[in-house]
Structure formats: structure tokens, C-alpha cells
Amino acid sequence: MRKVFLGLLLSVCFVLALGQWQPVGFSGRDVECMAHHPQDTSTMLVAVVDSLFHSSDGGYTWSLLIHFNGLPINCMMYDPIYYDTVYALLGDGTYSDGIYRSTDGGYTWAVLEWLYCPRDMLITDPGPMRIMLVGCDGPGVYKTEDDGNIWIVWNAGLADSHVHAVSYCAPFGDSLPIFFAGTSQGLFFRQFNSWTQASGIPVNVRVSSIDNARCTNLGFATVGCGSWSDGIYRSTDFGQTWQVVDWWIYSSSVVINPLWQNYPNDTCGIFAGDSTLGVKYSSDCGTTWQQVNSGLSNLYINMLSYHPQDSMRLFAATQGGLFRYDYQPGIVEHGAVGVKKGFSISKNILHTNEPIPIRIDTRCVVEIYDATGRAVRRERLSEEATYILPIERTGIYYVLLSDGRNSYREKIIVIE
Numbered sequence: 001m002r003k004v005f006l007g008l009l010l011s012v013c014f015v016l017a018l019g020q021w022q023p024v025g026f027s028g029r030d031v032e033c034m035a036h037h038p039q040d041t042s043t044m045l046v047a048v049v050d051s052l053f054h055s056s057d058g059g060y061t062w063s064l065l066i067h068f069n070g071l072p073i074n075c076m077m078y079d080p081i082y083y084d085t086v087y088a089l090l091g092d093g094t095y096s097d098g099i100y101r102s103t104d105g106g107y108t109w110a111v112l113e114w115l116y117c118p119r120d121m122l123i124t125d126p127g128p129m130r131i132m133l134v135g136c137d138g139p140g141v142y143k144t145e146d147d148g149n150i151w152i153v154w155n156a157g158l159a160d161s162h163v164h165a166v167s168y169c170a171p172f173g174d175s176l177p178i179f180f181a182g183t184s185q186g187l188f189f190r191q192f193n194s195w196t197q198a199s200g201i202p203v204n205v206r207v208s209s210i211d212n213a214r215c216t217n218l219g220f221a222t223v224g225c226g227s228w229s230d231g232i233y234r235s236t237d238f239g240q241t242w243q244v245v246d247w248w249i250y251s252s253s254v255v256i257n258p259l260w261q262n263y264p265n266d267t268c269g270i271f272a273g274d275s276t277l278g279v280k281y282s283s284d285c286g287t288t289w290q291q292v293n294s295g296l297s298n299l300y301i302n303m304l305s306y307h308p309q310d311s312m313r314l315f316a317a318t319q320g321g322l323f324r325y326d327y328q329p330g331i332v333e334h335g336a337v338g339v340k341k342g343f344s345i346s347k348n349i350l351h352t353n354e355p356i357p358i359r360i361d362t363r364c365v366v367e368i369y370d371a372t373g374r375a376v377r378r379e380r381l382s383e384e385a386t387y388i389l390p391i392e393r394t395g396i397y398y399v400l401l402s403d404g405r406n407s408y409r410e411k412i413i414v415i416e
Contacts, residue, residue, distance in 0.1 A: 020294035021279075021316065021323040024059040031317035035076035036307045038083055044307075044315075045086065045106055046322055047073035052088070054106055059315065059324055065106050071096055075120050081130075089118035089134065099134055101148065112148045115139065120165045124177055125214070133179065135163030141181055157194030159203075160185035167210035171217060171238060180219070180239050182207025187221055189239045200242035202229045209253045212239065220270060220286060222251035232272050234286045245286045250275035255304045259311045271314065271325075273301025279316060296323055311374065327374075343401045343408030350414055352394060355387035360401065367400040 029048050037043035042058045053062040071090040079085035086106050091097025098114040117137040124131045134142045140161030143154040165182035178191045186203040188195040206225040219235040231247040253273035270282040278299035280289045298320025307313035314325040344359045368377040391414045401408045
């Protein structure tokens with residue numbers, strides 16, 4: 001096969017540039033927590049003290065769904081399988097405390113189980129075992145394996161039952177998850193019959209949040225109780241041992257980019273929040289950190305949250321409103337790069353849900369990046385392929401085709 005190389009077109013440098021926060025509602029009000037629809041990136045719920053609000057346009061406009069008559073909303077979560085089902089943890093030491101469930105997207109609610117001082121919850125991803133945990137400040141951890149019909153106390157080995165955060169990872173498959181509980185006396189992990197105290201985090205501090213990369217050994221936790229041990233901690237051995245990576249007093253929340261494992265070229269971005277000092281960001285899996293408070297008018301962070309299907313949707317719930325992080329363009333274009341004649345994209349401006357027409361004469365790998373340098377797709381193509389699956393969101397994208405030796409790069413624009 002005759003190969004002709006052309007020195008032209010585009011050289012693309014992918015850099016994640018820091019952006020700034022934009023207010024998206026509830027100015028001056030205490031936003032406690034939020035929940036994202038598992039698939040629909042435009043649908044989310046936000047709790048402001050005891051009131052629940054709904055958005056169907058990605059957080060630009062809001063409508064009130066319900067007041068819970070003085071019961072604070074501590075945590076919310078959509079069911080990962082039944083998308084109309086939402087769970088909420090309500091109460092702070094009353095006879096009405098518990099986990100409540102809505103089966104109509106948050107409009108109507110009924111108590112699922114009375115649980116005292118519920119603080120955090122998790123539901124494992126769809127698989128052979130479907131487990132729900134609720135961590136409570138006092139009673140400890142409750143577990144159900146039948147969607148909330150039967151609950152058991154799950155505290156064996158848990159030296160402190162004041163639980164503030166729960167999380168899990170499943171590096172060995174969904175049948176062998178490892179669970180984590182952040183308490184007032186350090187952090188515990190559990191894979192089999194009982195909880196074990198993790199090392200590296202002092203046993204007399206409050207762990208305020210935990211987040212784990214679901215399928216790897218990486219995890220992060222925050223300690224925030226006003227002590228000399230406050231800060232951001234990292235584990236690289238499935239949560240058994242932890243090391244502080246940034247001393248930060250009153251650290252309150254940490255969240256990992258949920259998509260970086262799916263796209264190897266995506267940034268392993270970690271955001272952490274603080275109860276007085278705003279937000280920090282790490283682009284290198286927690287090794288270095290820098291503050292990202294531009295546009296953030298309230299630095300008291302209650303919660304940080306990514307949408308599970310779109311890492312461009314990062315929100316901060318603060319004591320003075322809800323904010324969304326706007327990424328700055330992260331791609332720089334240069335000239336002159338060698339490309340192989342035999343790869344081409346015949347159309348540069350497309351509509352959402354319109355296939356991308358291509359011409360290739362060999363098997364290759366296609367990678368698509370958005371304007372921030374974030375990888376949004378990577379797949380293999382056979383030499384018979386004539387199109388790439390559509391891009392569903394508007395924006396500027398860069399498509400890279402490569403057969404291992406030669407490459408072709410093209411910028412496309414996706415419009416409505």
C-alpha cells in the first residue's frame with residue numbers, strides 16, 4: 001500500500017486549564033446537598049435546608065418540589081437502576097429521622113425506614129449484589145440487600161458508631177466490594193465479616209467525606225474537625241492505609257472525576273472543599289493542589305458533586321448558594337503535523353446525533369476530545385468503518401485517528 005504523508009493541518013496540545021465558578025441559584029441560602037440523575041445530565045435535585053428543588057435544564061432554573069417541615073435534608077441519591085426513584089436522608093435527632101423514598105422523581109415521599117441521625121448513603125452499582133448502606137451519627141451503619149425492605153445493623157468491628165461518610169470501591173468485581181466508613185474516630189474499611197480501622201488517619205479525628213475510584217486502588221478522604229490532623233488524605237492500596245497529601249483545616253468534601261478511568265487520556269482531576277477556605281484542585285491524582293476560588297462568593301463548602309456521566313458538570317453546594325464550575329478552553333492549536341493520506345473526515349460541522357462521516361483504509365483507533373482537552377470517547381474502528389457514532393452535546397471537538405504509526409487530526413463543530 002502506497003503511503004503518502006502530508007505536513008499540514010493541526011497540532012493539538014491538550015491542557016486542562018483552570019476555570020471559575022458561576023452562581024446558579026439560591027444566593028445567600030444554605031445549600032446542603034444535591035443529586036444528579038444517573039443518565040440525564042439536565043436533571044438534578046438540590047436541598048436547601050428542609051426544602052427540595054428540581055431543575056430540568058442543568059441548574060439554570062429551579063422549581064420547588066416539597067418542604068419537609070423542618071427536617072434537614074442531609075443526603076440525596078437517585079437509584080442507579082430505577083431512575084424515577086430517589087432516596088433522601090432526613091433529620092437531625094428527632095422521631096421523624098430516617099431514609100425517605102420517592103418513586104416519582106421527588107414530587108411525593110414516604111418513609112422507607114426510621115433511622116436516627118442519618119448522614120450519608122451509598123448504593124452499589126448494578127451487579128450480582130445490590131447493597132445499600134446508610135451511615136448514622138450514633139447508631140452506626142445500616143445495610144439492606146432488598147431495596148430497603150429489611151435493614152440490619154452492620155457494625156461488627158466498628159469501634160465508633162458516629163458515622164459521617166460512607167463509600168465503596170469494587171476493584172475485584174461487583175461481587176467483592178470494599179466498603180468505607182468515616183467516623184468521629186477515624187476511617188474504617190470492610191470487605192468481609194467486620195470493619196477494620198485503616199492506618200494513616202488518626203483515631204481521634206472526624207472523617208468528613210470519602211470518595212473512591214470505583215475500579216482502582218485510589219481513594220481520597222477529608223478530615224475536618226479543627227485539629228492539627230485536618231487535611232486531604234489519599235490511599236493507593238484500596239483504603240487500608242492513608243497518607244496526608246495536603247494539610248487543610250476544616251476540610252469538608254472531596255470528589256474524583258468519575259470518568260477518568262473510562263478514558264485513559266482524561267485528567268485524574270480531584271476537587272476538595274473546605275468549610276472556610278473554598279475549593280482546591282489537583283490534576284495529578286492528589287500529588288499537588290491549588291486553590292480554585294475564582295467566582296466563588298461563599299467559601300463554606302458543604303458538598304462538591306460531579307455528574308456521573310459528564311465530568312464537565314461539577315457543582316459546589318455552599319452556605320451561600322449553589323455554584324457550577326466553568327472550565328476554560330484547554331486546547332492550544334499549532335501548525336504543521338504529519339498526517340497520513342488515507343484518513344479523512346468529510347464534514348466538519350455537524351448536528352447533535354448526526355454520525356461523523358470518515359474514510360479510512362486500515363484499522364485504527366479514534367479518540368475524541370472536547371475544547372478543554374478532556375477525552376470524551378475512545379474506540380477501535382475496522383477498515384470497513386464509514387462513520388463514527390454521533391456526539392450528543394454541542395461544542396467544539398477534536399477527532400484523532402491513528403493506526404499506531406500515522407495519525408490524522410481534525411477539528412469539528414457540533415451544533416443543534
